[in-house]
Amino acid sequence: MNTHRQNSDTTIAQTKHVRFVDRDGWSFVERIGNTGIVCIVAKTTDGRLVLVEQYRPPVQRPVIELPAGLAGDLDDQADETLQQAAERELLEETGYAASTWRRLVTVASSPGLTDEIVTFFLAEDLQRRSAGGGDASEDIRVHEIPLAEIEDWLSAISSAGSLIDARVYTGLYFLGKVLHG
Amino acid sequence: MNTHRQNSDTTIAQTKHVRFVDRDGWSFVERIGNTGIVCIVAKTTDGRLVLVEQYRPPVQRPVIELPAGLAGDLDDQADETLQQAAERELLEETGYAASTWRRLVTVASSPGLTDEIVTFFLAEDLQRRSAGGGDASEDIRVHEIPLAEIEDWLSAISSAGSLIDARVYTGLYFLGKVLHG
Numbered sequence: 001m002n003t004h005r006q007n008s009d010t011t012i013a014q015t016k017h018v019r020f021v022d023r024d025g026w027s028f029v030e031r032i033g034n035t036g037i038v039c040i041v042a043k044t045t046d047g048r049l050v051l052v053e054q055y056r057p058p059v060q061r062p063v064i065e066l067p068a069g070l071a072g073d074l075d076d077q078a079d080e081t082l083q084q085a086a087e088r089e090l091l092e093e094t095g096y097a098a099s100t101w102r103r104l105v106t107v108a109s110s111p112g113l114t115d116e117i118v119t120f121f122l123a124e125d126l127q128r129r130s131a132g133g134g135d136a137s138e139d140i141r142v143h144e145i146p147l148a149e150i151e152d153w154l155s156a157i158s159s160a161g162s163l164i165d166a167r168v169y170t171g172l173y174f175l176g177k178v179l180h181g
Numbered sequence: 182m183n184t185h186r187q188n189s190d191t192t193i194a195q196t197k198h199v200r201f202v203d204r205d206g207w208s209f210v211e212r213i214g215n216t217g218i219v220c221i222v223a224k225t226t227d228g229r230l231v232l233v234e235q236y237r238p239p240v241q242r243p244v245i246e247l248p249a250g251l252a253g254d255l256d257d258q259a260d261e262t263l264q265q266a267a268e269r270e271l272l273e274e275t276g277y278a279a280s281t282w283r284r285l286v287t288v289a290s291s292p293g294l295t296d297e298i299v300t301f302f303l304a305e306d307l308q309r310r311s312a313g314g315g316d317a318s319e320d321i322r323v324h325e326i327p328l329a330e331i332e333d334w335l336s337a338i339s340s341a342g343s344l345i346d347a348r349v350y351t352g353l354y355f356l357g358k359v360l361h362g
Contacts, residue, residue: 013193015203020210021239023239024238026239027199029209029210057204057207057209058202058204058209058294058295059289059292059296065292107347108344108347109347110295110346111240113239113290113297114239115240116291163292164286166288166289166348168288170348170354173354173357176354176357
């Protein structure tokens with residue numbers, strides 16, 4: 001969701017998906033045309049975390065991320081709730097539906113640079129519905145990593161040249177709390 | 182550090198600190214004039230996590246964050262290493278020096294939107310040197326929260342209207358690993 005626009009905001013430049021704003025001398029970016037952003041911590045019944053990998057042009061490398069996406073950014077889904085968006089993104093990106101959903105936390109990604117605020121959901125009791133891989137514009141590889149091996153796997157894939165999204169660790173923190181208190 | 186510029190990059194707009202870029206149709210932002218970004222997970226000898234709070238114009242709210250900042254962004258520090266930047270930022274923002282430093286992880290903050298990559302350090306054996314509060318351009322409030330109370334404190338301050346930076350939880354994840362394995 002875009003933060004409430006102030007009268008003093010100036011749009012410096014705008015593309016289809018991003019607005020570059022000056023607010024009282026502070027320049028930052030807003031995503032356009034969505035009602036929120038969701039990340040999904042999806043755990044299979046046999047204790048694996050579902051992660052996605054895709055090439056990200058801003059960093060020019062493949063990045064390991066939680067399944068995630070924008071809410072309300074498509075014409076026929078403008079009214080979707082955050083959980084509906086999360087259900088849709090999980091299904092599109094990973095091919096999984098989940099019976100059990102819990103809202104975990106809402107955080108700012110990088111609040112000096114963007115107004116981006118992300119809501120995390122825990123998804124459990126997963127059932128595979130399709131192969132996943134993303135919508136028509138995406139090329140997403142799905143990984144399912146046993147939680148007991150997650151640190152080693154993330155280290156290995158980092159050494160191989162992939163970046164890790166900070167929100168993977170945000171999700172792992174809350175997953176640890178859910179599992180171990 | 183800015184990612185390697187491609188010949189196909191177009192600068193759509195630029196301010197003093199931020200560049201808005203088009204790369205093959207993907208629009209995103211880069212921070213200008215720094216060699217990296219650091220976050221510090223600073224733990225006092227009596228088991229408190231050091232957090233900072235400041236108003237962030239992009240979200241128009243106070244945000245709770247790890248002490249953090251840009252490396253190499255000032256003329257007389259252009260060659261500083263990431264750890265030197267972390268030491269400097271910790272001292273400026275919180276007033277603490279630390280005897281023990283460990284590099285934890287390097288992650289992407291929001292790799293669809295920005296090339297921002299952040300390196301996390303663990304700082305221990307803290308010694309207070311000053312009141313902190315940030316440099317001349319900053320207005321930073323320092324919080325020291327016992328780790329056993331951190332969840333409750335973060336929930337309470339969220340309920341009171343502050344946002345939490347996602348990287349606080351990234352830091353808490355690694356702190357938990359360091360403390361409990």
